[in-house]
Amino acid sequence: MNLPxxxxxxxxxxxxGASTVPKNFDDLHKSITMxxxxxxxxxxxxxxxxxxxxxxxxxxxxxxxxxxxxxVCRELGYVPNDLRAVVRMYPEMGDFCLLLDARIPGGLREPxxxxxxxxxxxxxxxxxxxxxxxxxxxxxxxxxxxxTLPQSVRTGVCSKFLVFGEPNASLYExxxxxxxxxxxxxxxxxxxxxxxxxxxYALASRTALEHLAKLGHKDIxxxxxPFGATDPKIIxxxxxxxxxxxxxxxxxxGQHIVYGELTEAAGGAALDExxxxxxxxxxxFCLSDAAAAGVLAAxxxxxxxxxxxxxxxxxxxDPSAQTTQPQLTTVHLPAEEMGELGVRxxxxxxxDAPAPVPRKIVPPVRLIQRQSCAARPxx
Numbered sequence: 001m002n003l004p005x006x007x008x009x010x011x012x013x014x015x016x017g018a019s020t021v022p023k024n025f026d027d028l029h030k031s032i033t034m035x036x037x038x039x040x041x042x043x044x045x046x047x048x049x050x051x052x053x054x055x056x057x058x059x060x061x062x063x064x065x066x067x068x069x070x071x072v073c074r075e076l077g078y079v080p081n082d083l084r085a086v087v088r089m090y091p092e093m094g095d096f097c098l099l100l101d102a103r104i105p106g107g108l109r110e111p112x113x114x115x116x117x118x119x120x121x122x123x124x125x126x127x128x129x130x131x132x133x134x135x136x137x138x139x140x141x142x143x144x145x146x147x148t149l150p151q152s153v154r155t156g157v158c159s160k161f162l163v164f165g166e167p168n169a170s171l172y173e174x175x176x177x178x179x180x181x182x183x184x185x186x187x188x189x190x191x192x193x194x195x196x197x198x199x200x201y202a203l204a205s206r207t208a209l210e211h212l213a214k215l216g217h218k219d220i221x222x223x224x225x226p227f228g229a230t231d232p233k234i235i236x237x238x239x240x241x242x243x244x245x246x247x248x249x250x251x252x253x254g255q256h257i258v259y260g261e262l263t264e265a266a267g268g269a270a271l272d273e274x275x276x277x278x279x280x281x282x283x284x285f286c287l288s289d290a291a292a293a294g295v296l297a298a299x300x301x302x303x304x305x306x307x308x309x310x311x312x313x314x315x316x317x318d319p320s321a322q323t324t325q326p327q328l329t330t331v332h333l334p335a336e337e338m339g340e341l342g343v344r345x346x347x348x349x350x351x352d353a354p355a356p357v358p359r360k361i362v363p364p365v366r367l368i369q370r371q372s373c374a375a376r377p378x379x
Contacts, residue, residue, distance in 0.1 A: 032078045041065075041072040052085040066179065084156035091180060091350040094159025095132055096124050096343065097152040101165020102135040105261075111289070111318035112335050116164055116185060119339030125347065132158055138166035142174055149174065160346045162339075166231075167191070181349035183342040186335075187232055190358045195345055197338040197361050201233050204331040204365045205240025205285070206247075208313045211329070211367055212283045213248045216376035217311060220250060221281035223270045223291045227259035234262075237287045237315065256281050267294025268301075275302070282310060282376050289314035289321045289330055296324050296372065307374035317368060326371035334363040 038045045047061050051069050061069075070089050080086055087094040098120055104110055108117070121129040134150035142149050152158045153174065161175055162183040169191065175182050176193035184196040212220055222241055225234040245252040255277045258270040267286055271294070274281055286292035292314030299306050306312055306326060314321060317332030341363065 032076050037069070037073055037076065037078060040076065041069045043069060052080055052082070052088070063177070063179070070179075087157055087159050088178065091159035092347075094350070095130060095152075095157055096120065096160045096346075097132040097134060097150075097158040097162070099134055099136050099150060099152070099161060099163045099165075099171070102137050104165055105263075107135075108133070111316065111320065112186075112333070113164065115318070115335035116339045119336040120162060120343055123340040123343035136163075136165070136168060136171055138168045140168060140170070142168070142170040144170075146174070159350055160343075162342045162346060163189075181346060183346045185338045185342055188360055192356060192358060195349070195359045195361065197342055197345075197363060199333050199338070199365050200362050201236035201333075201365075202240030202243060204315055204333060205237045205287075206244040207365060207367050208285045208315060208331050209241065209244035209248060209250065211369075211373065212285065212311060212313060213244075213250060215283070215311065215373060217283040218250060218376070219253070219256065219279050219281045219283070221256040221258065221270075221274045221284040223262070223267055223284065223286040223288075223295065224257050224259050225262050225287050234287060241285070262286070262288035262291045264290045264294035264297070267291035268298035269294075271295045271298040271302075271304075275304070283373070284310065284312050286312070286314050289316040289318040289328060292328055292330070292372075293320060293324050296326070296328065300325065307372055309377055311373040311376075313373055321368070321370070324372070329370045329373040330368050332366050332368050334365065337363045 034045045034048050038048050041048070043065060047065065048069060050061055051066055073089050080089065098117060100107065100113060104113060106113075108114065117131065117133065121131045124131060132152045134152045136150050140148060149171070153171075159180055161180065162185055164185045165187070167184065167187060167189045172182055172189065172191050172194055176191070182194045184194055186198060188196045188198045209220065224238055224241070225231075229235065242252065244250070256274060258273050260266040260270065267290065270291065271284070274284065284295055286295060292312050295312050296306060299310055299312070304310050312328065314328050314330040315333065317330055317335070321328035321330045341361070
């Protein structure tokens with residue numbers, strides 16, 4: 001971690017020409033006292049200590065007071081001895097952290113997580129690309145038990161947080177209460193101070209079905225995810241299926257919708273179930289690339305030619321889609337783009353005031369055509 005130098009602008013005052021922190025930190029923080037800071041900010045020394053140590057001490061300090069105190073400290077060029085206090089005062093100096101939903105199946109092995117983490121590390125401007133990764137519990141009440149907060153949040157040396165998974169309001173509020181902006185990746189989180197990067201999942205489904213419809217397919221099977229799923233991503237993907245079927249006048253036959261986990265094994269089982277029904281689908285859209293890979297493997301085992309007798313299309317854009325036989329046509333969900341854009345945005349926000357209202361940014365999805373789809377076979 002590097003401390004500000006003489007050329008570093010103050011937070012929110014880039015290019016203002018205001019005074020910045022000198023290089024001789026040792027002499028500087030010894031020459032500026034708590035009493036001087038308290039007098040300049042118009043608050044008690046206890047309030048200063050509470051802010052610098054991130055402790056209550058029975059003194060309630062408002063966000064407005066915190067901002068005023070930190071502004072005074074920066075104007076005076078004060079640099080605390082404690083690294084955590086440095087990060088609170090100079091959040092642009094803090095580290096990057098990716099917070100992952102502990103309930104994500106596979107954790108770091110999940111393809112979307114691997115893609116995100118790799119893209120985030122590549123986008124971090126430090127030449128060593130440092131990134132902390134920690135898990136959080138979406139159901140936890142971190143207000144009630146702050147000791148269970150992810151370590152990267154507790155230690156206070158990270159200030160640039162990107163979150164992937166189901167929102168936890170108490171976690172977001174803990175971070176934004178410190179004056180830190182937060183980036184939500186993949187899930188729309190309508191909380192103050194949070195910027196969300198969310199693909200248009202409904203458009204992803206529509207893109208897949210439009211592609212199959214243009215190839216002449218009408219009997220299309222859907223590997224739809226768990227029945228009654230509450231994951232916003234799955235809900236939106238299924239909403240896109242319904243919208244596409246209405247717009248394209250495709251029959252949405254209940255017998256061609258198979259619910260279950262979006263794993264490779266579940267994809268194989270879904271194909272077995274669909275082929276036992278009449279009429280059999282001539283194309284299958286899977287809400288994940290893993291499930292689509294399972295369909296392809298099961299088709300090969302059964303002797304069903306892909307794409308001659310059956311077209312298969314996945315959703316995700318995972319690297320594994322290029323290793324299937326045949327290579328999988330898929331709708332690319334922009335994990336890499338979200339990671340890169342998220343790093344740029346959080347790095348910008350810690351130099352400026354966090355957005356007072358939630359914002360949502362929608363990176364585009366796109367179709368990647370490979371060998372697993374072809375025109376509907378002649379009857």
